Amino acid sequence: xxxxxxxxxxxxxxxxxxxxxxxxxxxxxxxxxxxxxxxxxxxxxxxxxxxxxxxxxxxxxxxxxxxxxxxxxxxxxxxxxxxxxxxxxxxxxxxxxxxxxxxxxxxxxxxxxxxxxxxxxxxxxxxxxxxxxxxxxxxxxxxxxxxxxxxxxxxxxxxxxxxxxxxxxxxxxxxxxxxxxxxxxxxxxxxxxxxxxxxxxxxxxxx
Numbered sequence: 775x776x777x778x779x780x781x782x783x784x785x786x787x788x789x790x791x792x793x794x795x796x797x798x799x800x801x802x803x804x805x806x807x808x809x810x811x812x813x814x815x816x817x818x819x820x821x822x823x824x825x826x827x828x829x830x831x832x833x834x835x836x837x838x839x840x841x842x843x844x845x846x847x848x849x850x851x852x853x854x855x856x857x858x859x860x861x862x863x864x865x866x867x868x869x870x871x872x873x874x875x876x877x878x879x880x881x882x883x884x885x886x887x888x889x890x891x892x893x894x895x896x897x898x899x900x901x902x903x904x905x906x907x908x909x910x911x912x913x914x915x916x917x918x919x920x921x922x923x924x925x926x927x928x929x930x931x932x933x934x935x936x937x938x939x940x941x942x943x944x945x946x947x948x949x950x951x952x953x954x955x956x957x958x959x960x961x962x963x964x965x966x967x968x969x970x971x972x973x974x975x976x977x978x979x980x981x
């Protein structure tokens with residue numbers, strides 16, 4: 775598979791959009807922890823090498839590329855909380871975290887490239903959604919790396935406060951071990967109560 779490129783960004787720059795941000799989220803399929811988004815503005819004159827969809831990089835390569843992005847790019851990270859996920863659903867929470875990440879950039883973007891097929895409701899900036907954007911756009915791929923590393927670090931910190939669920943290894947995804955731990959230990963404030971494995975545990979306990 776070819777690496778993501780800077781073609782979409784170059785086309786937009788030629789049309790007069792000087793500052794372009796890519797945005798992506800991570801953690802939609804988890805049953806614990808927030809959903810996390812990152813927005814990244816890549817310097818067209820200093821693009822880090824090795825940028826790819828975060829899921830296609832080894833941990834070592836992901837961390838190396840993350841450091842290169844930190845050193846050369848402008849970026850922002852934001853979250854939507856477990857409470858917000860349970861209140862407004864995971865899709866809307868993901869879009870909310872994206873909007874927060876974009877708002878957190880210290881350079882306002884002229885144009886935003888959004889991974890997926892939906893943009894935040896009422897989003898006023900010029901934007902374009904790109905399905906599988908982390909495989910196509912360097913800016914979105916860079917955002918996927920920053921979001922993944924940032925969320926993994928957060929879940930590792932939470933793992934120290936709530937040991938027994940192996941969040942430092944599974945990042946809150948519903949692995950067999952994680953679901954077994956919920957059954958044996960119980961549910962924490964960081965478990966998404968609207969998600970089936972957690973909801974079922976609560977429901978069974980209330981029978």
